[in-house]
Amino acid sequence: xxxxxxHTPDRPLERPARPVRTYVLLxxxxxxxxxxxxxxxxxxxxxxxxxxxxxxxxxxVVFRHAGALDGFSLAEGLxxxxxxxxxxxxxxxxxxxxxxxxxxxxxGSLDVMLVRPVSPLIQIATDRFALxxxxxxxxxxxxxxxxxxxxxxxxxxxxxxxxxxxxxxGVAIAAAVWTASGCLQFFVADARExxxxxxxxxxxxxxxxxSIYGKGVVYAVTFAVPLAFVGWQxxxxxxxxxxxxxxxxxxxxxxxxxxxxSCAAAALLWRLGxxxxxxxxx
Amino acid sequence: MRVYPAVYIRGLxxxxxxxxxxxxxIFTNSVFGCINAAVLLALFSVRPEINGYDAAxxxxxxxxxxxxxxxxxxxGPPLDLGERIRSGAVGTDLLRPVxxxxxxxxxxxxxxxxxxxxxxxxxxxxxxLLFDLLLPTTFGHWTLFLASVALAAVIGFALRYLYExxxxxxxxxxxxxxxxxxxxxxxxxxxxxxxxxxxxxxDVLRAxxxxxxxxxxxEVMLGKESLPGGTVAGGLALQAAWAAALLxxxxxxxxxxxxxxxxxxx
Numbered sequence: 001x002x003x004x005x006x007h008t009p010d011r012p013l014e015r016p017a018r019p020v021r022t023y024v025l026l027x028x029x030x031x032x033x034x035x036x037x038x039x040x041x042x043x044x045x046x047x048x049x050x051x052x053x054x055x056x057x058x059x060x061v062v063f064r065h066a067g068a069l070d071g072f073s074l075a076e077g078l079x080x081x082x083x084x085x086x087x088x089x090x091x092x093x094x095x096x097x098x099x100x101x102x103x104x105x106x107x108g109s110l111d112v113m114l115v116r117p118v119s120p121l122i123q124i125a126t127d128r129f130a131l132x133x134x135x136x137x138x139x140x141x142x143x144x145x146x147x148x149x150x151x152x153x154x155x156x157x158x159x160x161x162x163x164x165x166x167x168x169x170g171v172a173i174a175a176a177v178w179t180a181s182g183c184l185q186f187f188v189a190d191a192r193e194x195x196x197x198x199x200x201x202x203x204x205x206x207x208x209x210x211s212i213y214g215k216g217v218v219y220a221v222t223f224a225v226p227l228a229f230v231g232w233q234x235x236x237x238x239x240x241x242x243x244x245x246x247x248x249x250x251x252x253x254x255x256x257x258x259x260x261x262s263c264a265a266a267a268l269l270w271r272l273g274x275x276x277x278x279x280x281x282x
Numbered sequence: 283m284r285v286y287p288a289v290y291i292r293g294l295x296x297x298x299x300x301x302x303x304x305x306x307x308i309f310t311n312s313v314f315g316c317i318n319a320a321v322l323l324a325l326f327s328v329r330p331e332i333n334g335y336d337a338a339x340x341x342x343x344x345x346x347x348x349x350x351x352x353x354x355x356x357x358g359p360p361l362d363l364g365e366r367i368r369s370g371a372v373g374t375d376l377l378r379p380v381x382x383x384x385x386x387x388x389x390x391x392x393x394x395x396x397x398x399x400x401x402x403x404x405x406x407x408x409x410x411l412l413f414d415l416l417l418p419t420t421f422g423h424w425t426l427f428l429a430s431v432a433l434a435a436v437i438g439f440a441l442r443y444l445y446e447x448x449x450x451x452x453x454x455x456x457x458x459x460x461x462x463x464x465x466x467x468x469x470x471x472x473x474x475x476x477x478x479x480x481x482x483x484x485d486v487l488r489a490x491x492x493x494x495x496x497x498x499x500x501e502v503m504l505g506k507e508s509l510p511g512g513t514v515a516g517g518l519a520l521q522a523a524w525a526a527a528l529l530x531x532x533x534x535x536x537x538x539x540x541x542x543x544x545x546x547x548x
Contacts, residue, residue, distance in 0.1 A: 037454070039457070040454055040456060040457045043457035043458075043460055044456060044460040046461070047459075047460025047463070047464055050461070050465070051464050054473055055473075058473050058474050061474055061478055062321060062322075062474070062478070065328075065329050065332055065478065066325045066329060067328065067329075069324055069325070069328065070324070132460075188306075189302075190303040191302065191306050192303070192306065193303060193306040193307045193309075193310045194305075194306035194309050194310060195306075196310050197309060197310040197314070200314075201310065201313045201314060201317060204314060204317050208321050212320060212321065212324035213320050214320075
């Protein structure tokens with residue numbers, strides 16, 4: 001706990017911040033707190049995992065009826081759906097709590113965070129850190145694994161190396177989208193639900209081959225909100241499939257760069273929002 | 283009794299203050315509606331008919347669903363009652379000279395009315411502008427659909443009231459919500475229209491109360507033969523039966539719960 005109070009006399013403020021360590025420490029603290037109610041935690045984790053199962057099941061039902069959508073088979077459709085679930089669930093676990101920003105502004109708890117010598121972004125992201133969201137990650141990861149096995153993928157050493165890189169980039173992009181859409185609440189405090197259309201909506205959108213939505217949508221999620229790099233482009237890369245919407249194949253190597261860019265953009269938006277923020281002082 | 287209309291009006295006015303949130307909700311419901319509609323259109327372009335549903339049926343149901351999501355609220359948010367049971371504030375509620383169930387029903391129907399008028403209708407209109415929906419053509423049919431929506435709101439309330447009532451026994455209802463908040467919407471036909479499920483599974487889900495919150499209203503609008511008795515009247519009768527049964531169950535459990543409740547002073 002001493003690490004939470006670095007401003008005590010023997011810990012001068014100028015000590016370099018260690019964001020990752022602070023994040024893990026705060027997340028661990030909250031996890032331990034919630035684990036005090038084991039039955040509740042187990043039930044909620046189970047419920048959360050049902051969510052992922054239900055969404056992937058819906059994709060399964062659609063592909064069972066359709067046979068194939070836009071040239072994507074059942075196994076490939078499930079790969080897209082489970083990958084989207086996996087990446088968004090991981091991002092939700094890491095940064096999802098940022099969507100509670102409006103509540104922190106209303107209740108004044110953001111002010112409390114601002115006087116603590118830890119980044120308020122880390123404090124908000126770890127607030128009530130919900131380990132139960134692992135319940136969503138696990139079934140999604142299992143289905144991803146099974147789908148990868150059943151898909152006809154010509155594995156090369158390059159793909160084996162790229163798979164984790166693409167996963168991490170996807171999580172980073174999704175986390176950036178989560179953070180950025182949460183930041184909207186600095187400007188419109190009640191915008192929480194509108195942000196959901198980007199976060200949960202983004203997940204719902206990327207659960208299916210993006211080409212079924214038409215070119216306009218694909219261009220929007222490629223160049224405006226980079227959701228196409230979360231699961232769609234990685235799957236095209238793994239399957240060696242030409243882009244059905246005619247975008248250049250070069251894009252499928254872009255996820256790591258897009259991840260860096262979107263994280264930078266989200267960080268910038270966060271700073272902008274924080275500067276814009278005026279406490280009511282109550 | 284003038285108290286119920288008063289509580290109803292307060293419920294309506296309370297939710298009318300959050301205008302930005304209402305706009306944000308319409309936006310989100312419309313986005314989800316468009317995504318789900320696009321997926322189903324892609325599916326039905328490959329398979330024109332599945333278990334009596336075609337593309338227009340499915341897209342209409344998508345927007346009936348998006349219009350009703352906030353009204354029936356079976357995905358949440360929970361009634362404030364649960365938190366009041368946990369904190370003990372329910373003691374104040376029990377002191378009132380009106381039954382607990384009636385008070386909360388009046389309050390929630392106020393919320394539901396606001397939600398239908400200012401969130402459901404705009405969302406549905408956006409859907410009707412963007413997609414070809416199958417709308418009722420006669421005034422009588424619209425009236426029946428409205429009745430179906432009203433019954434759906436009552437059933438949505440009764441279900442959430444029962445979830446929260448469990449708090450008298452287990453205190454924290456978040457665990458219950460974690461399960462029913464997911465199972466309910468699937469059984470309601472929110473995730474996918476129930477006809478897309480295997481017929482055996484669809485029949486089981488249809489027999490559960492959740493189906494009466496979205497699937498039945500959608501079929502009432504579409505005038506489907508899959509309704510009980512093959513008619514719109516059959517669908518409404520099923521909804522009315524569920525509303526009555528769940529409210530009676532709620533009233534009975536309330537009397538059990540209030541007999542055991544101990545509010546500590548201080």
